[in-house]
Amino acid sequence: MIRLRDVQKSYAAGTGRVVACAVSQLDIAAGEQVALVGRSGSGKTTLLHILAGILRPDHGEVEVAGARLDQLGEAACDRHRGRHIGMVYQTFNLLQPFTALENVLLGALFGRGAGHAMRDRAAALLAEVGLGDRLHHRPKQLSVGQVQRVAICRALINDPELILMDEPLGNQDRTTGEQVLDLLLRLAAAGGKTVVMVTHDPASAARMQRTVDLATLRAAP
Amino acid sequence: MRLWSISLRNLRVRLVATVLTTASIVVATALYAAILVMAEQTEARYKGSIGGYQAVVGPKDASQLELVLNTIFNVGEAPGLFPLQVAIDLRAGKVSRRGQVRYAIPQARGDSVSRHGFPVVATLDEMFTAYEWHGAPLPFAAGGPFRFSWDELLQLGEELAAYENGRRAGEAQPPPRPLLRPAWRQAVVGSRVARTLELGLGSTITPVHGKMGEFGYHEHPEASCEVVGILAPTNSPLDTTIFLPLGTHLLIDGHEAGVFVVEIPPGKTPDDAKRLPVSAARIGLTAIVVDPKDHFGARILRTEFGARADAQVAWPQDVVPRFLRDIGNAADVLTVIAWLVLLVASVSITVAIYNTMNERRREIAIMRSLGARRLQILAIITGEAALLSLFGAVLGVLVCHLAALLLRATVEDMTGVHLDWLQFRPWEAWLVFGVTGVGALAGLAPAVKGSLTQVADNLAQDY
Numbered sequence: 152m153i154r155l156r157d158v159q160k161s162y163a164a165g166t167g168r169v170v171a172c173a174v175s176q177l178d179i180a181a182g183e184q185v186a187l188v189g190r191s192g193s194g195k196t197t198l199l200h201i202l203a204g205i206l207r208p209d210h211g212e213v214e215v216a217g218a219r220l221d222q223l224g225e226a227a228c229d230r231h232r233g234r235h236i237g238m239v240y241q242t243f244n245l246l247q248p249f250t251a252l253e254n255v256l257l258g259a260l261f262g263r264g265a266g267h268a269m270r271d272r273a274a275a276l277l278a279e280v281g282l283g284d285r286l287h288h289r290p291k292q293l294s295v296g297q298v299q300r301v302a303i304c305r306a307l308i309n310d311p312e313l314i315l316m317d318e319p320l321g322n323q324d325r326t327t328g329e330q331v332l333d334l335l336l337r338l339a340a341a342g343g344k345t346v347v348m349v350t351h352d353p354a355s356a357a358r359m360q361r362t363v364d365l366a367t368l369r370a371a372p
Numbered sequence: 373m374r375l376w377s378i379s380l381r382n383l384r385v386r387l388v389a390t391v392l393t394t395a396s397i398v399v400a401t402a403l404y405a406a407i408l409v410m411a412e413q414t415e416a417r418y419k420g421s422i423g424g425y426q427a428v429v430g431p432k433d434a435s436q437l438e439l440v441l442n443t444i445f446n447v448g449e450a451p452g453l454f455p456l457q458v459a460i461d462l463r464a465g466k467v468s469r470r471g472q473v474r475y476a477i478p479q480a481r482g483d484s485v486s487r488h489g490f491p492v493v494a495t496l497d498e499m500f501t502a503y504e505w506h507g508a509p510l511p512f513a514a515g516g517p518f519r520f521s522w523d524e525l526l527q528l529g530e531e532l533a534a535y536e537n538g539r540r541a542g543e544a545q546p547p548p549r550p551l552l553r554p555a556w557r558q559a560v561v562g563s564r565v566a567r568t569l570e571l572g573l574g575s576t577i578t579p580v581h582g583k584m585g586e587f588g589y590h591e592h593p594e595a596s597c598e599v600v601g602i603l604a605p606t607n608s609p610l611d612t613t614i615f616l617p618l619g620t621h622l623l624i625d626g627h628e629a630g631v632f633v634v635e636i637p638p639g640k641t642p643d644d645a646k647r648l649p650v651s652a653a654r655i656g657l658t659a660i661v662v663d664p665k666d667h668f669g670a671r672i673l674r675t676e677f678g679a680r681a682d683a684q685v686a687w688p689q690d691v692v693p694r695f696l697r698d699i700g701n702a703a704d705v706l707t708v709i710a711w712l713v714l715l716v717a718s719v720s721i722t723v724a725i726y727n728t729m730n731e732r733r734r735e736i737a738i739m740r741s742l743g744a745r746r747l748q749i750l751a752i753i754t755g756e757a758a759l760l761s762l763f764g765a766v767l768g769v770l771v772c773h774l775a776a777l778l779l780r781a782t783v784e785d786m787t788g789v790h791l792d793w794l795q796f797r798p799w800e801a802w803l804v805f806g807v808t809g810v811g812a813l814a815g816l817a818p819a820v821k822g823s824l825t826q827v828a829d830n831l832a833q834d835y
Contacts (some may be wrong), residue, residue, distance in 0.1 A: 226745045
């Protein structure tokens, strides 16, 4: 599902450049659930964005869900992300003017299309996570846990092969966080989806099948 | 869900800015539509008013525009008098030797009715029997024409000339002045005259001389006439005209001195001229409405009146378009102003949307992270500008029609132009389309900025 070789991403800083992320080799099989851990600033989120095709590495091979993202153009990367990758963020990233149902449908609109069938699927997904009676509520009218469940539904709406999560439990209390993680992993496992989760929380990381410390992926100088 | 529904939602979220920006588009579109409507209706009125006025004969020293505007459009004072002899010659086929005239109807004007100043046109009954308005006699809403024929005019002219010659010669017992026959005290009024003055068949109108409240103003009760006919609306100056028999005009008290046109012979003074004999052929007219039988007749008229010293012929079909072109220049200036207003409104769209771009960076980054391409972001933001403009343009056109509904009576009173507020024209659809396009273009700059939003940087920020 994921294959990275000699990937590096750096940013300009003053007169020089700072390496934000360097991975000599990373392979993740389809259906695998992996926790990415590492100290702050180790490049976890940067790696996640590279896997999503949001960031283009300086060099290296990035193969995700059958596509060489390092070789695709920007629009093709966007299209690939919309159809094959679901993303869940620490800050949820729901759009405030839209209802729960519409937020989920936004994922479909930029993915496989937001027709009537997708509308039914979005409603069914929200019902499955216990928000069947909150379809037309806006994010501000929902609790933190409910908002995160909407974000999970949005990530799943296109039935993606890969789900990328960036500290998905960071803004929640432990009980709510565990419930949400349970839900996500259950749904992902049921769909045979690959999950990559960036986390600082050892307990959450322990719930995944494998934990990868970013420090161990750095290429030798 | 579609991209345009995101645009629509974004407009709703920023409701105050949306309403204010839309208002500027509404004003610009309504102004532009109003200018076009007025220009179009004015042109239609002027061109349509030419009606059966193929040619207008008038005094030699008047300008053709003056003659046409006064005779057809009731604008200004009559530019002068010329002798009835011209009409006699025209009707006898002497001017255009081969009798190329279908009708030549004499007119005299100078008085008016009511404080509204509806002009009085003294003429023959042929104005309602021979004269053709767009190919048919003038339509009547009620009643019918008065009776005053060409022969009656000639006979009255002889009687008036005999009386005047006796008076000028200082005879002890000059022939009596002809009396105003009761049968001639009849009037036909235009539709707006009837509506404004609340006249019906049998009502009485009294011509006045001068303007009410001004020096020299006086009524002519001796020439009060009964309304025997009310014309159907024509959306032309005919609607504001009052027609009286020419005989009534000639016999109004005080008109005696000006009834005859007398040329002052060389070496004579005006006082000498007052003692010179007159004839019926010297009765003064202000215009003759002429219809040549064909193009050949028109050419003969043009040639022969070119050489004639006492009168000239004006061709409304030539004069009016020329006049409208001059008016058109003024309308063009207004159109430019309307375009400038639209331009300012477009800039306001650009500014309104551009100013939101900073606060929308995260929103755009989220959509990009969900798979939105730059082009889709461009389409969403441009769509906002286009929708804004579309609403404004549609509302602007509706406001224009509403204004036409509310102001039509005032506009008609002030300009005579009838505004048909229910008539939607094809160019209005083009106007909406154009304004929407201009608005979309105005949204392009902020849309480009939005589409260039850096995804990773803005997703990383925790707002």
